[in-house]
Amino acid sequence: MHSTIYWCVLRMGLFHLKREEYMSETYLVHDKKGQGDIAIIGMDSHFPDASNLHEFWENIMAKKDSLTDITTVSEIEYWSKEDFYDPDASAADKTYGHKAGFVPAIDFDPVEFKIPPAIVDSISTVQLFSLYVAKQAMQDAGLIGQKNQRVNRDRIGVILGGGGNGNTLFSLAGRQQTPYLRKIMIKSGLPEAVVDEVIDRVHDSCFEWNEDCLPGFLGNVACGRIASYFDLGGTSYMVDAACASSLAAIKAAIGELNSGSCDAVLTGGVNLENSAFSFVCFSKTPALSKSNLSRPFDRDSDGIMLGDGVGMLVLKRLEDAELDGDNIYAVIKSLEASSDGKAKSIFAPRYEGQVKALKRAYARAGLTPADIQLVEAHGTGTATGDNTELKSLRMVFDEHKVAAKSVAIGSIKSQIGHTRSAAGAASMIKATLALHHKVLPPTINVTQPGEMLSGDNGPFYVNSEPRPWLRPLNAAPRRAALSAFGFGGTNFHAILEEYEREPRGAYRLHGPVVTLLFSGENPEQLLAKCEVALARFGRASSAGQALREHLAHQDLNGLQPHQARLLFVATSGTQAAEIMASGSKTVEAKE
Incomplete structure (x- = not known):
């Protein structure tokens, strides 16, 4: 099967690889594959009011509501309330929303990331923030710096979830509207000189087209920039599954590890789309909260609140992470998916589809819902979405006769809003930190739980305060589950387990008492x-x-x-x- 010379045909001609080079670490798909556990060995994040992982967890524990009014945001240019806000939901081209989760600015040094300062303005915030957070996550995982030789960089991949193009595309699109503006003004009888002056002012307010603009706003180039900067040779691409994008990316990353194609993968999601366009879109759906409050699972919840954010995780096969002596935050036991299939509307969630994802996840993990103590729900805050999710959870958990009020339920969206493409990553990071710190984290803004949570016999309770996470009476590991669902009927459910390393040698003078x-x-x-x-x-x-x-x-x-x-x-x-x-x-x- 293997000859001494491997001939490959390229556009430019022929070249050959010696057999030993072809079979080297760079090209070989390892035999380390299967459906084993996946270790989370590094993380970092940039969410509203939280520039890093530590601040994110501190805000969760402090029950901080990180949604702010657009008028208070000065660190990053978003949009003007006087231009687009109108409390009348029927007002054309306006939004009744004025609060969201806005991320802090970053101290981005283009020279550090080998980007010429002159082209930074042509690169979207999606790419810049992704680079910045990726570096912190890679450092946290020990893949750069002093311990950077533990994994061959040719076998590290980058798979992120994303669905937007960032800030530069809107500016460039605005510039492209000037021919239409010119025609309208001329037809309105304005003097040519006035028209020219207006067009010049529009051009001055927009980014100018250059050779860096196209790669600067393409979402997938965020992964390419990360792979280029760190010289990574593994799989690199961006996934779009709407609000489930980051869990879709993590599932793809797990596939790369289980197939043996990669030995480590940087994955997660990025969303920096709190633009006026996004606000108007969600106002006209209409899914945006009219009360401008994010309160998933509350009886009076009336819609979502938007949020920006970036969340990244570094994954390895568990056995490799243990051999390499990595710090392991938690273990992914399974992450499964489904589609809603045929329904009345492609936009409405369908509990039958969600149930499929849940059952597949528990079957893959070899566990049952009775093994779960925490559910970090998708929990967007819409009545239809929350009730559908609770119905699917109840169907699966009740089937296994899970004890009443034994499972804490919450949603990070109550604190940072719906970060859409990054929502699944935010949920997974929160659940991972909960397992790591052995704390049941709170969810906020629930004054009166909705009907499906207020009964006496259901398995779920809204955890409104941080509480110590006691080990189950059967001495089983602590376990959490989380979900993310996206427009178009795409569903994901993941199961995480705490990691407790067995000591490899004496590290105490005496055994533990x-x-x-x-x-x-x-x-x-x-x-x-x-x-x-x-x-x-x-x-x-x-x-x-x-x-x-x-x-x-x-x-x-x-x-x-x-x-x-x-x-x-x-x-x-x-x-x-x-x-x-x-x-x-x-x-x-x-x-």
């Missing part, structure tokens, strides 16, 4: 429980395993302070068994 409590209504019941536990502890290799075994098998009554009690600490499974045996003898003697 754990506390074990046994309780019975009388000495006989206590002794019976001790006898059952003794056998388990004798097989445990560590105190941690002994504790997990104990928690996995005890019933809730074992935690009650009954009259007969045995409490002790241990540093190993063997020590736990020895103390248990000694304690049992003491109980017998006292009988």
Whole structure:
């Protein structure tokens, strides 16, 4: 099958590669493939009121509402309220929205990114912000800087979700309207000199066409600039799945890793489209909140609020991340998708389609909804969207008889608005940080939960305050699920799991100490429980395993302070068994 010379035909002629070069790391698709777990080894973000990952998490914990009035935004030029705002929803070419999630400006040094300063104005904010955040995410993952040799750069890919072209396209499009303006003014009888002066002023207010304009506004070039700057040779492209774009990109990235085509992928989403055009579009749909409030799952929620943002994650196969000693925030167990198929409207969400994505995700992960403690919902704030999502969640979770009020539900959109192409990335970063910090994060602006959440028997509750995320009683890992849905009926659902690295060597002078409590209504019941536990502890290799075994098998009554009690600490499974045996003898003697 393999000959000594591989001949390839190119437009410019012929060239040949020696067999050993063709089979090198650069060209070979690795045999490391399958459907294994994916590690999140690096992240960074730039969301409203948050220039980095730390500020984003701090704002979540502080329950900060990061939506602001357009008149207060001065860091980045958006649009003038006096030009486009009208509280009358029926006003032509106007928007009744005036608040959104606006991102802070960045201190972008074009020289650092090898971009000539003279052409920066021709490059869209989508590309500039993407470069900036990509660098922080790559640094967080240890793929640049001192540890940058851990992965062959030819095998690192860039796949982002995006759906807009940024700020430069609108300016260039405005410039293209001047011939029509000229005709209108001339037909209106304005003097030629006045017409020329007006056209000149329009041109002066717009970007000027040059050779850098076309690549400067193309969304896909954002991925190309990142790959070029970091000299990455893996797969590079942008995905558009509307408001599910970033989860679509992450799914594609997982595919690259599982196929063996890439060893690491920078992925996520970018959205910088809080333009007047976007506001008018969503006002005329009409999906924009008339109250200018983002309150998913609240009884009085009346629509979405727009938000800008960039969120990026660096992914690796879990086994590779462990071998490389990477910092692992969390593990992606599965990310599955579906389409709504045929429905009354291609724009209306369909719960049957969403259910397919959910069921596929749990089947792929080998889990059930009963294994989930947190759902970071798509939760846009529209009545139709939220109710459809809750209906699909209830159908799947109720099918598995998930305990009442056992799953926290929330939406990051309550704090930063709907970041559209970056929405899935924002949700995944929030859920990942929740697992990493072992905290159930709050959702805000829910005064009275909607009808589907206000009952007593449903599995979900709105988590309005940050709370410690206690490990499930069966000692299973903490797990979260998240969704993103897009116009056109595209649905995605992901399942994440906390990561707890097993120590590879001694890192303490002594083993960790754990506390074990046994309780019975009388000495006989206590002794019976001790006898059952003794056998388990004798097989445990560590105190941690002994504790997990104990928690996995005890019933809730074992935690009650009954009259007969045995409490002790241990540093190993063997020590736990020895103390248990000694304690049992003491109980017998006292009988």
